[in-house]
Amino acid sequence: MASAMVIVPTYNERANLPVLIAELMKQAGVRVLVVDDHSPDGTGEVADQLAREHSGRITVLHRTGRRGLGRSYIDGIKQVLAEPVDVLCQMDADLSHDPRHLPALIAATSAADVVIGSRYIAGGAIVNWPRRRRLLSRFANIYIRSVTRLSARDCTSGFRCWRRAALAALPLDTFFSDGYSFLVEMLFVAERRGCRVVEVPITFVERREGTSKVSRAVLLESAITPWRLVASPAAFRKAPHEPSR
Ligand SMILES: Nc1nc2c(ncn2[C@@H]2O[C@H](COP(=O)(O)OP(=O)(O)O)[C@@H](O)[C@H]2O)c(=O)[nH]1
Numbered sequence: 001m002a003s004a005m006v007i008v009p010t011y012n013e014r015a016n017l018p019v020l021i022a023e024l025m026k027q028a029g030v031r032v033l034v035v036d037d038h039s040p041d042g043t044g045e046v047a048d049q050l051a052r053e054h055s056g057r058i059t060v061l062h063r064t065g066r067r068g069l070g071r072s073y074i075d076g077i078k079q080v081l082a083e084p085v086d087v088l089c090q091m092d093a094d095l096s097h098d099p100r101h102l103p104a105l106i107a108a109t110s111a112a113d114v115v116i117g118s119r120y121i122a123g124g125a126i127v128n129w130p131r132r133r134r135l136l137s138r139f140a141n142i143y144i145r146s147v148t149r150l151s152a153r154d155c156t157s158g159f160r161c162w163r164r165a166a167l168a169a170l171p172l173d174t175f176f177s178d179g180y181s182f183l184v185e186m187l188f189v190a191e192r193r194g195c196r197v198v199e200v201p202i203t204f205v206e207r208r209e210g211t212s213k214v215s216r217a218v219l220l221e222s223a224i225t226p227w228r229l230v231a232s233p234a235a236f237r238k239a240p241h242e243p244s245r
């Protein structure tokens with residue numbers, strides 16, 4: 001199997017992270033980079049302890065600058081690209097993304113540049129989301145897809161696996177999103193650069209511990225991002241070297 005590194009951004013996830021790591025460590029050939037944003041609840045120390053327990057398979061990146069999901073992913077991706085891994089994965093820490101789906105997502109990278117763990121294709125599902133949150137996510141995807149013409153059904157999923165070359169080709173330093181919109185921006189730029197996107201169904205389970213960090217500011221950024229993307233000429237520039245097919 002291809003060697004895979006899972007990047008897990010954390011902010012106040014001390015109850016969830018040990019459970020997630022225990023599950024991930026059952027997967028052969030999988031390593032983890034935890035990117036902690038100086039969580040006030042001590043998630044960073046929990047991550048360091050887990051790294052000692054699973055020496056060689058877990059690394060922790062402690063961020064100190066401005067907090068943000070997008071910024072965390074950029075720092076994490078750069079660190080992972082310095083290592084010889086074949087597949088880079090993105091996954092939430094709150095147990096919404098079941099590690100048991102990971103082998104199917106990783107396997108699908110053999111015929112795709114980006115594989116999305118998708119709630120909105122046949123076989124996908126959402127468990128324990130209130131009606132309001134379901135509607136918000138559905139609406140967000142319809143809105144994003146109609147403005148950007150992205151082909152994926154689930155453009156906001158944070159459960160993804162990338163073929164190394166496809167991720168390495170993304171001009172991360174030109175990205176403007178610093179929050180959750182980063183996920184949409186990544187997908188947009190990847191599709192514009194000719195990446196093959198494939199969706200694999202997942203069952204998304206709402207967190208039991210901790211709280212969601214989705215705020216009004218996050219929603220506002222998400223409403224503006226699709227328009228910024230379609231208006232940005234840089235996003236349409238093709239890469240000199242397309243990801244290998
Ligand atoms: N490093 C970092 N991680 C974050 C930040 N905001 C959210 N996360 C993590 O991103 C993942 C998804 O966040 P969550 O609040 O569950 O979003 P939701 O599932 O859309 O409600 C979780 O692992 C969070 O801990 C942040 O500012 N920095």
Ligand SMILES: [Mg+2]
Nearest residue numbers: 092094096207
């Ligand atoms: Mg969540």
